[in-house]
Amino acid sequence: MRKQFSKGLFNKGRVLNPWLMILPAFLILLVFNIFPLLWSLGISFYRFSVIIREIPKYVGGLNYINVITSVEAWDRIIRTGIYLAYSLSFQFGLGLLLSLLLFEDFKGKRMLITLFTIPLMIAPVASSLFFRYLFDENLGPVNNFLKSITGYGPLWFSSDISPLGIPYALLTVILVETWIWTPFVMFLLTAGMSSIPQDLIEQSRVDSLKFRHKFRYVILPYIKPMIALALIFRFMDSLKTFDSIYILTAGGPGATTELISVYIYRVAFERWDFGSATALSYLILVIVIFMTNVFMRYILGGERS
């Protein structure tokens, strides 16, 4: 393995040090990922504002204390929690329903699944912008349709409270996010279900198991890892939700739909308070790293068995 005859990369017997192959990719990550990450940690200890052109001033943990004691930040975190609860339960409910409907094989199943994944792959910017047209309060097709049936069309982008107990604007964001991400959940669960051994399915059919029991004892054990995987992916991506909110409501009206990532964006690029923004984003990062650990343990555990 160690012999090296000559210097050319393609020369016979030239065994390359694996580190040399990793290095170029790693350099890019170093410059544009690790370095900014550390820099951002540094910024979070400074009072750093671009707009007033003062020299960044070291303030210790003041930014963190400000963020943790700020009513505004907590309000956004609670909003994000509400958003997570609603959107994840919608996505998993609908995703599970769809994957159960897709449980049995039929002709064209693959095609159907592919059609379902289109919303997932197209740009959230494009779909969100189109949903703004669909949900337009006066002339949009959705309200046209609702008015023709019930005679009443809700104001989809207002802060009025919807029957579900959250403002309509937040509900609209959740609906759009559900539209985008349900296929993801459906896809992973379908993949989990296709790993159920065929004889187990046949056995359950011969025994004519009730659906409830079939789900509990045949399906659930096989899709559990996939549910965990989907949940972790969805949790982390939901924390990052930015595109659709920015397009749909830009955080408004007021701060109704200002979730944590939009809030950080606003603090950084509208108030130009980089110190607080990086401090807050680091707090979020800690949560995410914690979740990644759980996720990694799951992946490695799966590979070992």
Place this chain on the structure above:
Amino acid sequence: MKRNQYTRPLILYRVRKLLKFALLIAILIVYLIPIYGMFSLAFKPRAEIYSGLFELTRITLENFEEAYRYGAYSAITNSIIVTVGGVAIALVLAILASYAFSRFAIKGKNILMFYILSTRMMPPITLIIPIFIMFFNIGLKGTYLGLILVYAMMSIPLSIWMIKSFIDDIPKDIDQAALIDGHSTMFILFKIIIPMVIPGIAASAAFAAIMLWNEFLFALLLSGVDTKPTSVLLSSIRGERGFNWGRVAAIEVIYILPIIVLVFWLQKYMLRGLTFGTVRR
């Protein structure tokens, strides 16, 4: 009597299956209405924009002409430049790295792979502030190069994990045999391994390309007036009052059509693409 006993559940079973299928199709139709709506709106004359989604009396291309006048096509060109640039850099570097990760015993490999995976989890908002300051100071803000480099950084992790998962599927004996024949590492990689995983590499590139094509936050902050990709153009329309929805739909259609075409080709690799290559089938 006996016959009935056995045939009735079968009929019931069939009816149930048919009902399930009907429900599934119904959900799918509702689900794809927005996509259909985008296309129908893009071809509608301006006067009929609010006339309902399904009525399409006259097909016109005037929305696409207006999109052209609005600068949509130069935005698409910008999108293509930054996407292709980012994917090209990421792909070359990721192929090398993923081969090393797949075939060599490297100290700290798990930690490195874990770090690379964790970049997928990082909120981009954490990175954007330092990158913004950095690009602002060295003059990369508003250039293609800046966005391409950031995009390369974004797509390297996905590409490494995905391509590694494909290379892992190839038996190591093949490398060993070539090594015994005295071939160099680069020869084995480029002449033996890569030809075997070309479909996988293409799929990885496609997933990376879709991610970059759809990217918004970095593009919003790092692109300039002349270099803004389509996502930023679409978002800037948002702020205008009383804008023409037909034109918006036309831009959206041009923007999402390549993705829809790719999705059909990618269905085989979808599971790997969605889970970062961590789940294989």
